[in-house]
Amino acid sequence: MSKYWSDLTASLVPYVPGEQPKGQQYIKLNTNESPYPPSPKVLEAIHVATNADLRLYPDPTCDKLRETIAQYYGLTKDRVFVGNGSDEILAFAFPAFFSADKTILFPDVTYTFYPVYAKLYGLRFNTVPTDEEFRINEELYLVPNGGIILPNPNAPTARFMLVEQLSRILQANRDQVVIVDEAYIDFGGDSVVPFVKEYPNLLVVQTLSKSRSLAGLRVGMAMGHPDLIEGLNRIKNSFNSYTLDRLAMAGAIASIEDQAYFEETNRKVVATRERISEALKPLGFHVIESKANFLFITHPRKDAQQIFNELKNRGILVRYFNKPRIDQFLRVSIGTDEEMDRFIAELAMII
Numbered sequence: 282m283s284k285y286w287s288d289l290t291a292s293l294v295p296y297v298p299g300e301q302p303k304g305q306q307y308i309k310l311n312t313n314e315s316p317y318p319p320s321p322k323v324l325e326a327i328h329v330a331t332n333a334d335l336r337l338y339p340d341p342t343c344d345k346l347r348e349t350i351a352q353y354y355g356l357t358k359d360r361v362f363v364g365n366g367s368d369e370i371l372a373f374a375f376p377a378f379f380s381a382d383k384t385i386l387f388p389d390v391t392y393t394f395y396p397v398y399a400k401l402y403g404l405r406f407n408t409v410p411t412d413e414e415f416r417i418n419e420e421l422y423l424v425p426n427g428g429i430i431l432p433n434p435n436a437p438t439a440r441f442m443l444v445e446q447l448s449r450i451l452q453a454n455r456d457q458v459v460i461v462d463e464a465y466i467d468f469g470g471d472s473v474v475p476f477v478k479e480y481p482n483l484l485v486v487q488t489l490s491k492s493r494s495l496a497g498l499r500v501g502m503a504m505g506h507p508d509l510i511e512g513l514n515r516i517k518n519s520f521n522s523y524t525l526d527r528l529a530m531a532g533a534i535a536s537i538e539d540q541a542y543f544e545e546t547n548r549k550v551v552a553t554r555e556r557i558s559e560a561l562k563p564l565g566f567h568v569i570e571s572k573a574n575f576l577f578i579t580h581p582r583k584d585a586q587q588i589f590n591e592l593k594n595r596g597i598l599v600r601y602f603n604k605p606r607i608d609q610f611l612r613v614s615i616g617t618d619e620e621m622d623r624f625i626a627e628l629a630m631i632i
């Protein structure tokens with residue numbers, strides 16, 4: 282490798298996603314996927330689109346899907362953007378809204394993609410301290426800055442912010458873009474999508490990967506002022522003119538239209554989360570209050586990496602982060618009731 286190339290790539294520390302095991306079968310609680318299949322209507326719509334439309338190019342502006350999302354949220358479609366997963370939208374948003382001469386803010390413990398993107402685009406960033414329980418203090422975001430990104434609920438901590446806190450941040454930062462990443466909002470948090478019309482500096486990013494069981498389809502969406510949507514479109518069009526393929530669009534529309542299925546599966550996930558959260562306490566775990574489809578837990582006497590390894594040997598995969606401040610925590614996605622009962626039973630033997 283030439284010196285030039287190795288210097289360039291040395292500064293790029295890529296994002297490392299959770300393991301997707303290939304051979305052995307695990308109870309997979311490590312990447313916050315839904316344990317339930319997507320709505321049967323999604324499969325039906327994909328089947329129909331496969332037979333009818335696959336020979337044709339997709340609509341580059343994804344009008345029908347954007348219209349469906351707009352209707353769902355009571356917006357117009359010029360306030361909606363869609364992408365191949367919310368990661369792609371975030372990857373467009375960083376260069377679209379943040380500039381190298383200003384400093385952006387995000388929490389010290391948060392989604393590891395943010396520092397990766399910031400470095401990739403040569404952006405300066407400050408990480409804002411969370412407290413010992415990973416709570417986000419909105420006061421710390423009322424300082425001069427070049428933009429803010431906040432996940433609500435936060436990942437991997439599961440901590441959520443109240444809309445009142447976010448509204449204070451939005452008001453105090455009217456001259457810069459505030460991105461609220463709502464990947465986990467459907468598991469009990471309050472969305473700031475209703476604020477989109479009030480705050481032209483707000484971009485809300487969501488995904489169909491978690492609460493709609495469609496991680497494999499890769500569909501994300503963003504809601505914001507038409508100028509922000511236009512900004513995302515310009516970055517997108519600099520890479521490729523098509524966004525989603527026909528099957529992803531058909532599946533996404535069917536998913537958003539099946540409100541009853543969405544509510545039913547999320548109710549199940551939330552009920553299991555609450556039950557497991559209680560079941561962990563008699564085992565001595567400290568559980569951070571969660572409004573996501575995962576729990577962030579620590580044990581005062583047993584090393585987290587050791588628990589991770591022992592669970593893995595017993596066929597259960599959770600997420601361990603070898604990082605300062607969170608290296609004694611485990612992130613556990615909520616599976617089915619049967620999977621979570623097995624998780625608790627195995628844990629009881631380890632602790």
Ligand code: PMP
Nearest residue numbers: 366367368392436464488490501
């Ligand atoms: N934001 C957060 C906070 C996440 O945890 C994830 C999932 N890893 C994403 C965005 C991206 O999800 P997707 O690209 O599947 O929409």
